[in-house]
Amino acid sequence: MHLGLEKKVVILTGGTKGIGRSMVKAFLEEGSTVHFCSRTQADIDKANETLAKQYPNAKAIGAAVDISDLAKLNSWVESCAQQSGGIDVVVANVSCFKMDNTAEHWQAAFHVDMLALWSTIQTALPHLEKTKGSIVTISSVTGRDVDFTAPSPYGAIKAAVVHYTAQLAHTLAPKGVRANTCSPGNIYVExxxxxxxxxxxxxxxKKQMALNPMGRMGKPEEIANAVLFLASERASFVSGTNFVVDGALCTGVQL
Ligand SMILES: NC(=O)c1ccc[n+]([C@@H]2O[C@H](COP(=O)([O-])OP(=O)(O)OC[C@H]3O[C@@H](n4cnc5c(N)ncnc54)[C@H](OP(=O)(O)O)[C@@H]3O)[C@@H](O)[C@H]2O)c1
Incomplete structure (x- = not known):
């Protein structure tokens, strides 16, 4: 399937490890220009160097930005748009993985997983409206099923991400902008x-592995494939969906 993502400008938060790292590579393989961030300058420098060698026909531009600093986040998003002449795709991927049932964790989870996601999208929106671009937010199966992390903010805020993305899909559809969520299951990265x-x-x-009906956890590339599809024109009539990619881990029926 040809996705048509060549030369598309992608903004992706959290691109040096895990699922984000796989998504950056997958977009580069399609010939996209990918702006990504993480907090660790050394990882950014290393990624910029290796990706430039690995993908000479694409453009990877990493920057050290802590998305919890909303002013810095917004100025990074805006500078990416200026540098690359617009924005076609936004992937809001970062989580702070706060799983304690404490005020501190609830506050951090809301700030990073929800407010910074909102702010990323909000800053990119005028650019996305121009390109009729698309938004992909990363939630989790923990936003759908109550699991071992309960009671905690992680799943509750991830559920809010799905809801907000559906709101975006409905309100932005007349402007030609699509918005979808991808909810990964357990994704194993060493x-x-x-x-x-x-x-x-x-x-x-061991307990969690046993809950995975396929007898394994997922690979980050398996999430990247789903996200690329959602981001691409091949999903031109897909908006407002929560694409659960979990190897049938969730037991609830998504109606
Ligand atoms: N892994 C799973 O099994 C799984 C399952 C369901 C959902 N998810 C979701 O998938 C997304 C990615 O998870 P992952 O497992 O791939 O995470 P990960 O391996 O911990 O990678 C997170 C990436 O985000 C960066 N990052 C973290 N905090 C940041 C911040 N404040 N500002 C900028 N960059 C930041 C990290 O780099 P630095 O640390 O250097 O900043 C890293 O590049 C999350 O939304 C998570 O909830 C994951």
């Missing part, structure tokens, strides 16, 4: 969250 759980809490890892 230097990622499930790699950490495997090393630090093998009991939880």
């Amino acid at each position: 230097d990622g969250v499930w790699g950490d759980v495997e090393r630090n809490d093998p009991e939880l890892f």
